[in-house]
Amino acid sequence: MTEHAALWNPLANDSHPAGWISSDAITLSNLIRQGIQPSPLMVCSGGTSSRCAADGLWTLDLRARHRQLVISEAGDEVEIGAGLSMAEVLEGLQTRGRSIPVGLSTLPGCGFVLTGGISPLSRSQGLAMDHIVGLRGVWGNGDCFELSAPVSPHEEQQKWRGLLGAAPFLAIVTAIRLRTQELTPLVIWRSVSSIQQLAIAIEAAEQWTHSASLQWAWNEKIELFIVCFANDHAAMTAVEALKTLLGQCAESSKTMVPGQHAQPPFGALATSTAAQGRNHSEVISRLGPAWGRRLPSLIADLNQLISKRPHPGCQISAQQLGGMSSQVAVSHTSFLHRDAIWKPWINAVWNANDEQGRKRSLDWLLHANTVLTEYCPGVHLAQIHPHLSFHQAELDDAFQDWLPTLNRLKSHHDPYGLLPPL
Numbered sequence: 001m002t003e004h005a006a007l008w009n010p011l012a013n014d015s016h017p018a019g020w021i022s023s024d025a026i027t028l029s030n031l032i033r034q035g036i037q038p039s040p041l042m043v044c045s046g047g048t049s050s051r052c053a054a055d056g057l058w059t060l061d062l063r064a065r066h067r068q069l070v071i072s073e074a075g076d077e078v079e080i081g082a083g084l085s086m087a088e089v090l091e092g093l094q095t096r097g098r099s100i101p102v103g104l105s106t107l108p109g110c111g112f113v114l115t116g117g118i119s120p121l122s123r124s125q126g127l128a129m130d131h132i133v134g135l136r137g138v139w140g141n142g143d144c145f146e147l148s149a150p151v152s153p154h155e156e157q158q159k160w161r162g163l164l165g166a167a168p169f170l171a172i173v174t175a176i177r178l179r180t181q182e183l184t185p186l187v188i189w190r191s192v193s194s195i196q197q198l199a200i201a202i203e204a205a206e207q208w209t210h211s212a213s214l215q216w217a218w219n220e221k222i223e224l225f226i227v228c229f230a231n232d233h234a235a236m237t238a239v240e241a242l243k244t245l246l247g248q249c250a251e252s253s254k255t256m257v258p259g260q261h262a263q264p265p266f267g268a269l270a271t272s273t274a275a276q277g278r279n280h281s282e283v284i285s286r287l288g289p290a291w292g293r294r295l296p297s298l299i300a301d302l303n304q305l306i307s308k309r310p311h312p313g314c315q316i317s318a319q320q321l322g323g324m325s326s327q328v329a330v331s332h333t334s335f336l337h338r339d340a341i342w343k344p345w346i347n348a349v350w351n352a353n354d355e356q357g358r359k360r361s362l363d364w365l366l367h368a369n370t371v372l373t374e375y376c377p378g379v380h381l382a383q384i385h386p387h388l389s390f391h392q393a394e395l396d397d398a399f400q401d402w403l404p405t406l407n408r409l410k411s412h413h414d415p416y417g418l419l420p421p422l
């Protein structure tokens with residue numbers, strides 16, 4: 001048992017775990033063979049999800065021991081320890097003029113990469129997981145592994161596919177090797193929009209064939225957040241055209257930043273009320289196609305959901321995919337929904353220690369999830385919920401016909417259920 005740093009997720013941070021484990025891979029393998037009880041073992045990389053620590057369970061905290069960042073001589077590859085945050089990875093890489101596509105916040109750790117990693121740059125650079133070339137770690141049965149991509153024999157290929165998108169159920173990844181990208185300046189346009197302007201922006205974005213991506217957050221206000229490469233003329237022209245169409249408001253701003261390490265915070269324009277007290281939250285992320293003609297009914301449904309949110313922190317947001325993220329074969333990873341254009345996510349929030357508030361917000365989350373499933377049938381398992389009623393439905397929607405093979409992999413690599421259930 002060791003000391004541990006605070007977790008970013010307040011719900012996980014307020015839990016009372018059985019204890020904290022911080023060890024290298026060999027010691028971890030030995031510990032697993034001796035048996036860790038009770039299970040499942042929680043795993044903490046960045047500590048931003050609600051399920052990296054839980055009452056009465058052990059947490060493996062990767063943040064203390066797994067912190068290496070080794071850049072290849074040519075700069076085209078990097079090995080990162082699974083305890084680094086994306087901010088730390090970008091900071092290390094930018095000194096060599098390199099980068100990897102990260103999300104809308106740089107707080108998350110390797111859980112971001114292992115669960116897919118949807119970036120505002122995914123339309124031109126793919127998902128973060130699409131850059132993985134090597135993985136090291138310990139399976140749930142205690143066996144250590146070191147794998148490189150691509151691996152040709154069938155069984156090896158299945159292990160690789162399982163780890164890319166379903167690692168939390170199979171193994172503890174202690175190090176990831178990734179291809180890097182050239183660090184390229186970005187242009188970010190942020191604004192506050194009306195409901196009609198949101199619809200116009202979504203309609204325009206669904207026609208884009210370049211690097212620009214639209215993100216939006218709907219809370220008390222609606223924030224638009226558009227990102228493109230500064231050297232992509234087609235994207236810059238499209239962003240300018242949309243800006244002209246929508247017009248300016250007091251909150252509008254266009255900034256050029258050297259890379260994602262300097263991107264402004266997403267979502268800050270969507271709410272003017274500073275968070276009161278201590279909040280807990282759960283998040284469900286969905287994946288689906290372009291909304292096209294269904295956009296008016298989706299916007300009406302979203303408006304209803306937002307007007308009924310039980311807590312001011314409850315929010316619905318979305319990221320845009322397509323382009324490079326759809327170019328990887330479905331059979332290569334456990335991220336099956338390669339045809340997705342939108343990832344909306346629902347953030348349900350309540351005051352810590354308010355049981356009734358928790359129930360109200362989780363009911364709202366479930367209702368919003370049912371409504372959004374109509375438009376986005378897939379799930380992005382960026383956050384896992386084995387402690388909540390919809391876990392199995394999420395697994396089905398995330399993994400579909402790949403789930404039986406994942407279960408076979410689990411029965412071999414995690415036969416005693418050390419890690420969360422599939």
Ligand SMILES: Cc1cc2nc3c(=O)[nH]c(=O)nc-3n(C[C@H](O)[C@H](O)[C@H](O)COP(=O)(O)OP(=O)(O)OC[C@H]3O[C@@H](n4cnc5c(N)ncnc54)[C@H](O)[C@@H]3O)c2cc1C
Nearest residue numbers: 044045046047048049052103104105108109111112118173
């Ligand atoms: C502010 C914020 C912004 C975000 N923006 C985006 C975004 O733009 N795009 C996107 O795709 N996602 C985004 N996310 C979601 C985030 O990427 C996922 O929740 C991710 O799983 C968090 O990773 P972590 O390492 O910080 O979390 P943790 O809470 O430490 O881990 C998350 C889960 O993954 C498992 N896990 C973590 N590390 C390992 C490991 N090394 N081996 C095996 N299992 C492991 C754990 O069991 C845990 O259940 C965002 C989250 C936050 C909080």
